[in-house]
Amino acid sequence: MAKRFLEVKGLHGWYGESHVLHGVDFHVDEGEVVTLLGRNGAGRTSTLRAILGLIGSRKGSVQVLGQETIGMATHRIARLGIGYCPEERGIFSSLSAEENLMLPPQLGEGGMSIDQIYAMFPNLKERASSQGTRLSGGEQQMLAVARILRTGARLLLLDEISEGLAPVIVQKLAEMVLALRQQGYTIVMVEQNFRFAAPLADRFLVMEHGQVIQQFTQAELPSRLDSLHEYLGV
Amino acid sequence: MSNPYILETRALTKEFKGFVAVSKVDLQVRRGSIHALIGPNGAGKTTCFNLLTKFLTPTSGQILFDGQDITNETSAHIARRGVIRSFQISSVFPHLTVLENVRVALQRTLNNSFQFWRSEKVLDQLNGQAMDLLREVDLEKYAALTAVELSYGRKRALEIATTLAMNPTLMLLDEPTQGMGLEDVDRIRQLIKKVAANRTVLMVEHNMSVVASIADTITVLQRGATLAEGSYEQVSKNPAVIEAYMGSANVELKGAH
Amino acid sequence: QISGDVIKVGIITDMSGLYSDIDGQGGVEAMRMAVAELGGAINGKKIEILYADHQNKADVAAAKAREWFDTQGVDMLIGGTTSSTGLAMSAIAREKKKVFLAVGPATSALTNEQCSPYTVHWAYDTVALAKGTGGAVVKGGGKSWYFLTADYAFGTALQNDTTAVIKANGGTVVGSVRHPLSASDFSSFLLQAQGSKAQILGLANAGGDTVNAIKAANEFGITKTMKLAGLLMFINDIHALGLKTTQGMYLTDSWYWNRDAETRAWSRKFFEKMKRMPSSIQAADYSVTLNYLLAVKATGSDDADKVLAHMRNTKVNDVFAKGGYIRPDGRMVHDMYLMQVKSPDKSTEPWDYYNVAQVIKGEDAFTTKAESKCSLWK
Amino acid sequence: MEIFGIPLQAFLGQLLLGLVNGSFYAMLSLGLAVIFGLLGIVNFAHGALYMIGAYVAFGLTEKLGIGFWGALVIAPMVVGALGVVIERTLLKQLYNIDPIYGLLLTFGLALIAEGIFRDQFGVSGQQYPVPDLLQGATNLGFMVLPNYRGFVIFASLAICIATWYLIERTRLGSYLRAGTENPKLVQAFGVNVPLMVMLTYGAGAGLAAIAGVLAAPVIQLTPLMGSNLIIIVFAVVVIGGMGSIMGSILTGLVLGLVEGLTKVFYPEASSIVVFVIMAIVLVIRPAGLFGKER
Amino acid sequence: MSALTDKRMQTQARWAWAAVLAVLLAAPFIGLYPVFMMKALCFAIFAVAFNLLLGFTGLLSFGHAAYLGAAAYFTGWLVKEAGFSPELGVLVGTLGAGLIGLVVGLIAIRRQGIYFAMITLAMAQMVYFVWLQAPFTGGEDGLQGVARGTLFGVLPLASDTTMYYVVLAIFVAVFLAVIRIVHSPYGQVLKAIRENEPRAISLGYDVDKYKLLAFVLSTTIAGLAGSLKTLVLGFATLSDAHWSLSGEVVLMTLLGGMGTFAGPVIGAFTIIGLQNYLADRVGSWVTVIIGAIFVLCVLGFRRGFVGELLAWQKRRQRSD
Numbered sequence A: 001m002a003k004r005f006l007e008v009k010g011l012h013g014w015y016g017e018s019h020v021l022h023g024v025d026f027h028v029d030e031g032e033v034v035t036l037l038g039r040n041g042a043g044r045t046s047t048l049r050a051i052l053g054l055i056g057s058r059k060g061s062v063q064v065l066g067q068e069t070i071g072m073a074t075h076r077i078a079r080l081g082i083g084y085c086p087e088e089r090g091i092f093s094s095l096s097a098e099e100n101l102m103l104p105p106q107l108g109e110g111g112m113s114i115d116q117i118y119a120m121f122p123n124l125k126e127r128a129s130s131q132g133t134r135l136s137g138g139e140q141q142m143l144a145v146a147r148i149l150r151t152g153a154r155l156l157l158l159d160e161i162s163e164g165l166a167p168v169i170v171q172k173l174a175e176m177v178l179a180l181r182q183q184g185y186t187i188v189m190v191e192q193n194f195r196f197a198a199p200l201a202d203r204f205l206v207m208e209h210g211q212v213i214q215q216f217t218q219a220e221l222p223s224r225l226d227s228l229h230e231y232l233g234v
Numbered sequence B: 001m002s003n004p005y006i007l008e009t010r011a012l013t014k015e016f017k018g019f020v021a022v023s024k025v026d027l028q029v030r031r032g033s034i035h036a037l038i039g040p041n042g043a044g045k046t047t048c049f050n051l052l053t054k055f056l057t058p059t060s061g062q063i064l065f066d067g068q069d070i071t072n073e074t075s076a077h078i079a080r081r082g083v084i085r086s087f088q089i090s091s092v093f094p095h096l097t098v099l100e101n102v103r104v105a106l107q108r109t110l111n112n113s114f115q116f117w118r119s120e121k122v123l124d125q126l127n128g129q130a131m132d133l134l135r136e137v138d139l140e141k142y143a144a145l146t147a148v149e150l151s152y153g154r155k156r157a158l159e160i161a162t163t164l165a166m167n168p169t170l171m172l173l174d175e176p177t178q179g180m181g182l183e184d185v186d187r188i189r190q191l192i193k194k195v196a197a198n199r200t201v202l203m204v205e206h207n208m209s210v211v212a213s214i215a216d217t218i219t220v221l222q223r224g225a226t227l228a229e230g231s232y233e234q235v236s237k238n239p240a241v242i243e244a245y246m247g248s249a250n251v252e253l254k255g256a257h
Numbered sequence C: 001q002i003s004g005d006v007i008k009v010g011i012i013t014d015m016s017g018l019y020s021d022i023d024g025q026g027g028v029e030a031m032r033m034a035v036a037e038l039g040g041a042i043n044g045k046k047i048e049i050l051y052a053d054h055q056n057k058a059d060v061a062a063a064k065a066r067e068w069f070d071t072q073g074v075d076m077l078i079g080g081t082t083s084s085t086g087l088a089m090s091a092i093a094r095e096k097k098k099v100f101l102a103v104g105p106a107t108s109a110l111t112n113e114q115c116s117p118y119t120v121h122w123a124y125d126t127v128a129l130a131k132g133t134g135g136a137v138v139k140g141g142g143k144s145w146y147f148l149t150a151d152y153a154f155g156t157a158l159q160n161d162t163t164a165v166i167k168a169n170g171g172t173v174v175g176s177v178r179h180p181l182s183a184s185d186f187s188s189f190l191l192q193a194q195g196s197k198a199q200i201l202g203l204a205n206a207g208g209d210t211v212n213a214i215k216a217a218n219e220f221g222i223t224k225t226m227k228l229a230g231l232l233m234f235i236n237d238i239h240a241l242g243l244k245t246t247q248g249m250y251l252t253d254s255w256y257w258n259r260d261a262e263t264r265a266w267s268r269k270f271f272e273k274m275k276r277m278p279s280s281i282q283a284a285d286y287s288v289t290l291n292y293l294l295a296v297k298a299t300g301s302d303d304a305d306k307v308l309a310h311m312r313n314t315k316v317n318d319v320f321a322k323g324g325y326i327r328p329d330g331r332m333v334h335d336m337y338l339m340q341v342k343s344p345d346k347s348t349e350p351w352d353y354y355n356v357a358q359v360i361k362g363e364d365a366f367t368t369k370a371e372s373k374c375s376l377w378k
Numbered sequence D: 001m002e003i004f005g006i007p008l009q010a011f012l013g014q015l016l017l018g019l020v021n022g023s024f025y026a027m028l029s030l031g032l033a034v035i036f037g038l039l040g041i042v043n044f045a046h047g048a049l050y051m052i053g054a055y056v057a058f059g060l061t062e063k064l065g066i067g068f069w070g071a072l073v074i075a076p077m078v079v080g081a082l083g084v085v086i087e088r089t090l091l092k093q094l095y096n097i098d099p100i101y102g103l104l105l106t107f108g109l110a111l112i113a114e115g116i117f118r119d120q121f122g123v124s125g126q127q128y129p130v131p132d133l134l135q136g137a138t139n140l141g142f143m144v145l146p147n148y149r150g151f152v153i154f155a156s157l158a159i160c161i162a163t164w165y166l167i168e169r170t171r172l173g174s175y176l177r178a179g180t181e182n183p184k185l186v187q188a189f190g191v192n193v194p195l196m197v198m199l200t201y202g203a204g205a206g207l208a209a210i211a212g213v214l215a216a217p218v219i220q221l222t223p224l225m226g227s228n229l230i231i232i233v234f235a236v237v238v239i240g241g242m243g244s245i246m247g248s249i250l251t252g253l254v255l256g257l258v259e260g261l262t263k264v265f266y267p268e269a270s271s272i273v274v275f276v277i278m279a280i281v282l283v284i285r286p287a288g289l290f291g292k293e294r
Numbered sequence E: 001m002s003a004l005t006d007k008r009m010q011t012q013a014r015w016a017w018a019a020v021l022a023v024l025l026a027a028p029f030i031g032l033y034p035v036f037m038m039k040a041l042c043f044a045i046f047a048v049a050f051n052l053l054l055g056f057t058g059l060l061s062f063g064h065a066a067y068l069g070a071a072a073y074f075t076g077w078l079v080k081e082a083g084f085s086p087e088l089g090v091l092v093g094t095l096g097a098g099l100i101g102l103v104v105g106l107i108a109i110r111r112q113g114i115y116f117a118m119i120t121l122a123m124a125q126m127v128y129f130v131w132l133q134a135p136f137t138g139g140e141d142g143l144q145g146v147a148r149g150t151l152f153g154v155l156p157l158a159s160d161t162t163m164y165y166v167v168l169a170i171f172v173a174v175f176l177a178v179i180r181i182v183h184s185p186y187g188q189v190l191k192a193i194r195e196n197e198p199r200a201i202s203l204g205y206d207v208d209k210y211k212l213l214a215f216v217l218s219t220t221i222a223g224l225a226g227s228l229k230t231l232v233l234g235f236a237t238l239s240d241a242h243w244s245l246s247g248e249v250v251l252m253t254l255l256g257g258m259g260t261f262a263g264p265v266i267g268a269f270t271i272i273g274l275q276n277y278l279a280d281r282v283g284s285w286v287t288v289i290i291g292a293i294f295v296l297c298v299l300g301f302r303r304g305f306v307g308e309l310l311a312w313q314k315r316r317q318r319s320d
């Protein structure tokens, strides 16, 4: 059996006084690609943020490679080998595109080289010296994904990475995810864009009201389409 | 009217420190149509919008609205002419009620916005009109809530209602369905179609299914310049567009969003 | 008839700023010495001392004075340092018809344009300083002057009064530069002064400002080309600068602790409490309190008009002044002293700093009737 | 020799003194820019920290007999430590709210510091001696320049350039810049942001203290010396635009010179010239000379 | 919140106001020192003006003393040197402050947020230096001995009690005027601008003009406070224009509750009272105490007295 990379048990999360995660349970094995599905506001982003300790407060258990992270500072959790691409992209305006790219510190072996990254996203090379937030919406999205590929993180948390990208690029991203899977990366994706996510994931989790309400594998997908339709309007 | 185009640009160009983001674009938006602006990321779509509404100043070129040169007018002026934009990220007045959100937009027509000595009760005459607009976007139930309390899709709807309140001749929508679940996408798509009945819409959109179903004309930008223009059928068959934007697996990804 | 059954005397002065050494806590102590001398009470009515810090701000002084007269029943107010506050308090006292005894303020306006029947100016004024030091320097050959002036009532008055003396003695004034009260850095003002090529740099300022100006002038080598004339210098300033820097300078003051046996005896008592010798102003604080209280005792009343009438008819004879008297314009006329700072080797003990070069008779020191613009003295 | 009817001597002299003042503006606006840049807080207490730096040096010399050079090292460390405490206990609670509260909080801190020092030292000036090594003056022909003031110019330039290099050209610097915009995210990349922020405020406070120690021998130490200066420094920052470190350094120096010039030609205006320039710059370039377009 | 509880709160507020007004009306007869009360009322006007800008427009002006000071000087000079009647002196002083506000506003409005605060502070400091050097202000000495004169040629103001009622009447008028401004069509637009400026622009509002009007209104009222203060106390000095006063008015507003109507008034009375009470007792520690209140307010009391009270009432109602 593959190693457990991430184990989430009974995770509750709050933003200030509002309780948004109500006991999330799931796990991700090393080398797996898992997609979180759900309607707007179901709590998918919050789940990713909670894994890194980025939301107001959290309770329950989140183990990364067997280590309990509740109560750990965010930067120490990240150092366990997690790369995060946030929903709102988080490009820094005081840094150039290239500085943005180079910003995240090295977390481990085997990250992509700059040349590989530029080969994948030629736009970024061209705009390398531009101020980060001057890039177009889509370029910023590319940058946000690209910069965590450099760090050697083995678990990638990708929030809506196909958002706002031209179909060509979406297609490229799909290829990229597949390639990463090939290389043994562990990936947790949040996707609105079901068609994009469908062929990529090993497993799907459906969230509703801050809980995981369904789980199934790629193989089970065809048989689940109907019930998915009900939840997601797919 | 003699001029079939509500909006025209002539060789519109924007340079950022030597980088040409928009290059000699001649855009012609036909009165009463839904016009989509698409193109790869970084093609200059948002920049174009910013130029049209004067959030950025063009490096060169001209902008004509209804045949009149508006290149040198300020943002507020242009808005008052009836060119209203929505933002890529949702933009409402969070702590005003839904009704007040719309009313603030209607208020301009009363020309009393500098009257600090009158009671705000004079604004109540606008409530009926505001409710009508909310009804149009299915928000009348929420009229008394503050805008923060709305879900994402409803915020976008509110934004459109507010925009409609300005009685815009030309609406500029920047990726109106971005970040929405499928349900909401459909709601917004229908809404756009509905409100476009008697006005012009210019929109940026990556969601091809939306574009395909409602756009009358499509302009494809690439590297700041026009690559192709025409109906969805024409444009989507254009090899250059497929190459630059749709991608090879066009057919498969068409409905990807 | 003592109002409120207690005699309240107050002082509003600089308790924390650049003039606080000259008056401040020491001034309050001097008042206490006077009260103690009368046994702390007159005819069984207790004497109470109030003090407050005006931070050299006229508005603070005026507001405090008004509040004291309105709500505290203060009978007599001593004006501590700073002319602008003095003028402000004088106006309030006049409105409230209460005794105001100006000690620290230097401006001659208190007994001139702005004289008041309720104000007596006790120790010194800018006219006396101008005639004393200004006159001595011009006569000693310093004919062309440039002023470094503190930018408020006192500086202006001192510059004007000194200018008049210089002109009368055949000298000229080539220019002036104004600096804010309590300036932090004098270097650029001094460069301006140096550009003027005048012989004498007249320092129309006081306290910490004078001390710092003199120091900076040394630092920038200005003392090599110009001679400094400190128009108002107190013993505390000499103490701060040291004799090495100040030797040979002329200055005018209303009192010197080391003048005779009587002053020495009183000063040593003061020294025990304050660990420094009294300034002329502190001595005057004592004198003014004592004379006021004596007048209250004599008239048996703290009514302003009665007490003042008595004071006007009585000579001042105490450790501060001999044979002093109050003129109709409110000036207390007494002798002034032109002094020269000793060289370090001539100084026999700590605080032994001056030789008295000349005693200026009261009649010669202050404004004359002909010069006066006071309507009360016509 | 004369320039526009002004003796060359006076002219150059005032310029040089202006440069000394400009050095202080530069150092303070630099620290302000660093703290604002990295913490998003307009540090009104900057003036107070500068004042405290000067007084700590004063105390070290008067009470402990440690000389200027020792004070120049120790005082910034003491004030830096104070900064760290302030950051940990107070500022930390303000990071996610309107930056205006940061301004108000530090304003309150400035008042507290001012009050305490006023109680201890009064408002009258204290003297701090020039270090022996830099005693005396050099006759430059057109003026006598006290050696110490020349030293101030060089020292502050060196400090400014070192800081600029650290922030704009090193990896640590890029963490700092990114951290200001989105500290949570930078932390999510594995950087220890809380530590970084704390040290930054400490360093900013230390910078102010260095300026304070350098200033101690040339001006009167008063509890108010900081707040009077900080407002001018605010104007300097607005003129330069908070966007760039280099911008604040250059603007500081240049405005010092301009002030010096004004003292030659129209002394009455010298205290307002910086503000007038600020108004003009705002009309022409609202983002400031070096500020980035919004 | 239901309409019913809303009503109930309104009635409660009415009663509270009536009680406050009664106390204010009776003040001179229940042993409150009228000069103190007048000073506090002047500062209450000042704080109310400031709050119009900070609380209701979202602009932090850190140099509001400039306008109070300007009006103080104008009125002082006009009444003392030019022989104006008090009403005319106050009127011209007030408008003069508004005019300076207009000029400063035109410059400061170009930047937002924290920059706006810094620019207003710097401009105020510039104005301060102008007063310091201008020939008619008396420099460090200030203008002293400004007589109160006779109001409209019939009502002599020399008596503190008479003057007090005049000040009180003006205060009440200003207070009501500010409520009206906030609840006017203009106020509605201001609110929208404060909430989301880019959106307001895109709706065709020329936001700079609206902000400028708010700035001018606020500075004008601040001027009124300064003019009155000069008449009450009889002097105008640099302290009226000093930055520390600008800081104090921020504190008054913050402490009382910004964005509320009663807050600034309560804040003004608290701070002025505190200063008066403490000044003789603790000396320079007053500054420390004021600073500490600032810090505490920012850290844990951002809604101020009134804001906390309202929040508490709301919470109580929800749990009802």
Ligand SMILES: Nc1ncnc2c1ncn2[C@@H]1O[C@H](COP(=O)(O)OP(=O)(O)OP(=O)(O)O)[C@@H](O)[C@H]1O
Pocket: A015, A018, A020, A038, A039, A040, A041, A042, A043, A044, A045, A046, A047, A087, A192, B152, B179
């Ligand atoms: N910063 C916040 N403060 C308070 N509530 C929040 C915050 N962020 C999210 N929420 C709430 O938490 C719930 C879950 O939000 P989350 O962003 O995790 O949803 P999601 O599934 O990612 O949806 P989306 O498709 O909109 O990104 C929503 O109800 C949302 O309103």
Ligand SMILES: Nc1ncnc2c1ncn2[C@@H]1O[C@H](COP(=O)(O)OP(=O)(O)OP(=O)(O)O)[C@@H](O)[C@H]1O
Pocket: A127, A130, A134, A135, A136, A137, A138, A139, A164, B016, B019, B020, B021, B039, B040, B041, B042, B043, B044, B045, B046, B047, B048
């Ligand atoms: N202010 C700016 N300064 C410098 N370059 C800019 C600026 N704004 C945009 N650009 C550049 O101009 C190009 C066009 O940007 P624009 O935002 O218009 O793209 P877009 O077509 O909207 O793309 P997307 O679909 O990804 O949002 C991009 O390469 C971007 O980096």
Ligand SMILES: CC(C)C[C@H](N)C(=O)O
Pocket: C019, C022, C023, C081, C082, C083, C084, C104, C105, C106, C107, C154, C206, C207, C232, C281
């Ligand atoms: C005590 C003095 C230094 C005060 C000064 N002579 C003045 O009148 O302002």
Ligand SMILES: [Mg+2]
Pocket: A044, A045, A046, A087, A159, A190
């Ligand atoms: Mg999400």
Ligand SMILES: [Mg+2]
Pocket: A136, A137, A138, B045, B046, B047
């Ligand atoms: Mg875009």
